[in-house]
Amino acid sequence: MVVCGDDGLAHRLAAELRVVYGEQVTLVVPPAGRRVRQPVVGRARAASAALLDRMVNAARGNGDSGAAERVVEAGEPTEAVLAEAGVDRAAALALVYDDDETNIRAALTARRLNPRLRLVLRLYNRRLGQHIEELLDQAAALAAGATSDGSADSGAPSTVVLSDADTAAPALAATALAGTSKVVQTEGLMLRAVERPPPGPGEVADPGLATLALLSATSNDPAGADGSEGSGEQGPRLLPDAAAVRDATGRGTVVLEQVSYSGASGTASGLTGVRSFASLFSRRLRWSLAGVVGCVLALAVALSVLTGDHPLHATYVTLLDLFAINEPALNQPTGRQILQLLTGLLGLVLLPVLFAAVLEALGAFRSTSGLRRPPRGLGGHVVLLGLGKIGARVLIRLRELGIPVVCVEADPEARGLAVARRLRVPVVLGDVTQEGVLEAAKVHRAHALLALTSVDTTNLEAALYARSLRPDLRAVLRLYDDDFATAVYRTLRAAHPQALTRSRSVTHLAAPSFAGAMFGRQILGAIPVERRVLLFAALEVAGHPRLEGRTVGEVFRAGAWRVLALDTGAGTEDSPGAGLVWDLPDEYVLGSHDRVVLAATRRGLAELLGRRSREGEPRVP
Structure with a gap:
């Protein structure tokens, strides 16, 4: 088995193959200066950490460099690097670089070196992944058909595209x-x-x-x-x-x-259209418009009773008086004159209401390209920290479940911000470690805190600060190492026994x-x-x-x-x-x-x- 990657998933996958499955593994990682910190996977699986240490020693010439403990250091998975890793005679190759383009380029090269190789790609773009999977499988099928021994497994796909974000x-x-x-x-x-x-x-x-x-x-x-x-x-x-x-x-x-x-709901599209139209106007403005309509109907009924006109004609005359385009009731009965004055006064009230409606509608359309702020009185929501690849997928999942979410992100260029705009989810831009950021996300009224940044200490600091604001808050932390997660859990459990604390590792x-x-x-x-x-x-x-x-x-x-x-x-x-x-x-x-x-x-x-x-x-x- 050959594993190529530049982050913790490559090390975790290599340990999984070697320790759990007992396979011979060649690990292709960046040089020592660019290598990420390897995961500590707990006392129950300390053998995997020892395996990685032996791999590093073997690569440096300090021990046996057999196939089961081989490491190839390379910045990019070029054709020469893949050949050195033994892709031409390997059973499977996993390309788990953090960049989709790097994985696709290496997969195309590996398929040319070994048409029967089973490929596993890590791609964030799911639609592109489907096309790449079909393309590589077609190339493998053509290569298998060109052979006469029929050894290719025609029933099983030779290319699998996965996403750690979708999995976790x-x-x-x-x-x-x-x-x-x-x-x-x-x-x-x-x-x-x-x-x-x-x-x-x-x-x-x-x-x-x-x-x-x-x-x-x-x-x-x-x-x-x-x-x-x-x-x-x-x-x-x-x-x-x-x-x-x-x-x-x-x-x-x-x-x-x-x-x-x-399955898709048949009424979802219609309800979405109603919600989208209603979201153009605030609740207070909608009630104001409803009040004006009620007053107009009341005046029309009063005019119909007073003059004996048909209700439709009375409503028409009332609207003419409302918009000040009717003749003055100079020679009319006193009751008719009073109704006309009240209707004109209501028309003056209607003008600022209509003006406010136009402004709110324009502001709502303009806000679709911006970020929403957490509304007043929000509570029972989930505060999501981090809108990277993992955070964006989790945000989509939470909204599919109908859970209200407030996101916190420090990077204004994070890829999950576009998802938040599309889903109209409130976002607080700022460093979560700075005072006032979590307060702006209404964490003191939240149901849970989901800390998914790529830095363990940032997630821990955010959880500790959130617990100082609300001791019983449910906290879920993305933590890389199992031993660190155990220590964090026990400490938080002892300090806040009434609150639930969970930790998860994406890798x-x-x-x-x-x-x-x-x-x-x-x-x-x-x-x-x-x-x-x-x-x-x-x-x-x-x-x-x-x-x-x-x-x-x-x-x-x-x-x-x-x-x-x-x-x-x-x-x-x-x-x-x-x-x-x-x-x-x-x-x-x-x-x-x-x-x-x-x-x-x-x-x-x-x-x-x-x-x-x-x-x-x-x-x-």
Whole structure:
């Protein structure tokens, strides 16, 4: 396996492949002066950090430079660098540079060097990614068709385009909302998992469709007792068996509650148009206009009663008096003269109201190209810090859920500002570490704080300052290192025991999906359980002795993997998940023609989906 990158995802992915999957890895990174700080992945996975140290020593000539511990230092993934990394004889190549153009250029070069190479690209632009995936797959198919041995795997795509932002955004958005489900969504298929608190005395926990995990043993904080990987007996227990679920006391659960399929609403466009028109005018102005209309109707009714005219004619005469274009009622009865004076006075009141409406409408149209300020009285919202790649995706996800958001961004050129303008989300421009910025975002009345900047200390400082303004605020921090996250969690938990604190690592959430894609597996997504990750994957049963010819009950392995659904292939573009059968009986025998959706831990997936040529022994060290 070859991994090329210039940030923490490359190091995390290399450790994932080597330690979890037991693969030989060549890591292509920038020179030492430009290399980013490597992630610390906790005591439970200290071997990965040691692996990276051995890689660096091997690259410097201080140790064995075997293929499993090889590092190539290069600023750009040129053709010479890729050839030196052994792309021409590699099984898979992951290009996870932070720049889309760099990844695309390297992918085109690698496909020319090795047409059968499995490519995994990290691209932020999803539409461009679809076109690049089709182009590279077409090139691979043409190259495979030109050979006569037929060794190319025609059933599995040789190019997979992923985005760490898209992978991590649902988990980050769900973590910021108490009671909000964790969702994995891909190509219209939606898997929904929810956290449930421990059952009370005499109550029986509902397992839903499947119990995915037992959370840390705390009754007052069912989302976890630790901020790290959760090693030890008090950590989460993934994919427990029925006996473990039955015997668990005082532990929350993560269950697969329902499975639905996303689709566009038929009334959404009409409602959007109504909201857009109403947003042109303030609430106070709308009430003023309604009051003027009511007064006009009242005067028209009074005129109709007084003169005996038809109501429509009386309304017409009233409007003429309102706009001062009617003849004076000099020789009319006194009542008619009084109504005309009142109508003229109402017309004078209407002029500033109409003028204010014009100004507000022009200001609303002008503000569509600017940034909105947080409105007065706003409360119960989510304060989102950072509008980079990750923050922009999380913002879109929160707005899809209908959650009010106020963003804080220090860079006026951040790519997420365009998204905030389009969604008309209030934004506070300023450094979050400066006094008054969080106050402007109404953090003291917010529901949660979501700190997603790329600097751990900035996220921590923002959380500490927000807690000084509101001690019970729910805080979710994007933290790079597991050990640092553990220390931060324990300190904040001790200082603010009544508040919920969570930490998430984008690279930790994204690395399993990238690693699975390098084996040609269709990784649907990942759901975080505290700081562990549960993967959802779809794969063919054929060629896997642990699945083929066995029943669903026999296949299930507690703590490793569990079959959730059977893909019958009956789905369509309108309902892509229609061909999935979720209530499989334990007696169902999996055949070689079947395709299943399963949930697995990272080590379980590594053991289940190792190289088929060496399936006799588990690949996990």
